Amino acid sequence: MQNLLITGGSQGIGQQTAIEAAKKGMFIGINYNSNDKAAEETLSKVKQLGGDGIALKCDVSKHNAVKDMFKIFVDTAGSLDGVFNNAGTTGPVSKIHELDPKDFKSLIDTNVIGAFNIAQESSKIMIKQKRGNIVNMSSIAAEIGGAGELVHYAMSKGAIDSLTYGMAKELGVYGIRVNAVAPGLIATDIHEKAGDASRVERLLPSVPLGRVGLALEVADTVMWLLSKYSSYVCGTIIRVSGGR
Numbered sequence: 001m002q003n004l005l006i007t008g009g010s011q012g013i014g015q016q017t018a019i020e021a022a023k024k025g026m027f028i029g030i031n032y033n034s035n036d037k038a039a040e041e042t043l044s045k046v047k048q049l050g051g052d053g054i055a056l057k058c059d060v061s062k063h064n065a066v067k068d069m070f071k072i073f074v075d076t077a078g079s080l081d082g083v084f085n086n087a088g089t090t091g092p093v094s095k096i097h098e099l100d101p102k103d104f105k106s107l108i109d110t111n112v113i114g115a116f117n118i119a120q121e122s123s124k125i126m127i128k129q130k131r132g133n134i135v136n137m138s139s140i141a142a143e144i145g146g147a148g149e150l151v152h153y154a155m156s157k158g159a160i161d162s163l164t165y166g167m168a169k170e171l172g173v174y175g176i177r178v179n180a181v182a183p184g185l186i187a188t189d190i191h192e193k194a195g196d197a198s199r200v201e202r203l204l205p206s207v208p209l210g211r212v213g214l215a216l217e218v219a220d221t222v223m224w225l226l227s228k229y230s231s232y233v234c235g236t237i238i239r240v241s242g243g244r
C-alpha cells in the first residue's frame with residue numbers, strides 16, 4: 001500500500017495510525033475537522049518519519065466537502081489505496097433520558113452520516129480502480145450497549161458494524177476488502193471531550209487485561225488489516241479491547 005486517507009487523522013488513534021503508516025513510507029491524507037495545529041503537528045511528524053502527506057480539513061458529515069476532499073487526495077496522491085474511516089466522537093456522557101436531542105443529532109451527523117459519506121466516496125473511487133482496502137472504526141460499545149453513559153454512541157457504532165458487513169459483501173466482488181476494528185477503552189483525549197476525564201479509571205475494573213489500551217495497539221491492528229498479511233480477511237470486525 002502506498003497511500004492512505006485517514007479521517008480523524010490528527011489526534012488519538014488516527015494520528016497514531018498516520019505515524020505507523022509514515023514509518024512504512026506512505027503518503028497519508030490527514031483529515032480533521034477543526035484543530036489546525038494538531039493536524040500540522042501530525043503532518044510534520046509524518047514527514048520526519050519518512051512518510052509524506054497532506055492535511056485535509058473537512059467535516060466528514062458534509063457530503064460535498066467530503067467529495068472535494070477525495071478529489072484533492074486523488075489529484076495529489078494519484079490513487080486511493082486505503083481508507084481508515086475513523087473520525088468520530090462519543091457525544092457527552094449521559095443517560096438516555098437526559099441526552100439533549102441536539103447532542104444526539106450532532107453525534108449521528110459525525111459518526112453515522114460522516115462514516116457513510118466516507119464509505120460512499122471511497123467506494124466510487126475504489127470500484128473504478130477495482131482495488132482498495134477500507135477499515136471502519138467501530139467500538140465494542142456496539143455490542144455491550146454503553147448503558148448508563150453512552151447508549152447513543154453505542155447505537156452509532158452499531159451502524160458501523162452493519163455498514164462493514166454490507167460493504168464487504170458489496171465491494172468484495174471488485175477486489176476491495178472492508179473490515180472494522182472495535183476498540184475497548186483506549187487512552188486518548190476522547191474521554192475528556194465526553195465530559196468525563198475519569199471514565200478510563202472508572203471502567204478499568206471491567207477490563208480483563210487490567211489496563212487501558214494504547215492508540216498504538218489499535219493502530220497496529222489497522223495496519224495489519226491494511227497489509228498483505230490479512231489478504232483473505234474481509235467483512236470482519238476485530239475487537240481490540242483487552243478482553244472486555
Ligand code: NAP
Binds near residue numbers: 139
Ligand atoms: P480523538 O483523540 O478525540 O480524535 C478524534 C479525531 O477525529 C480528531 O482528529 C478530530 O479532529 C476528528 N474528528 C472529529 N469529528 C470530526 C468530523 N466531523 N470530521 C472530521 N474529523 C473529525 O478520538 P479517538 O479516541 O482517537 O477516537 C477515534 C475513533 O475511535 C472514533 O471513531 C471513536 O469513536 C473510536 N473509538 C475510540 C475509543 C477510545 O477509547 N478512545 C474506543 C472505541 C472506539 P478535530 O480535533 O480537528 O475535530
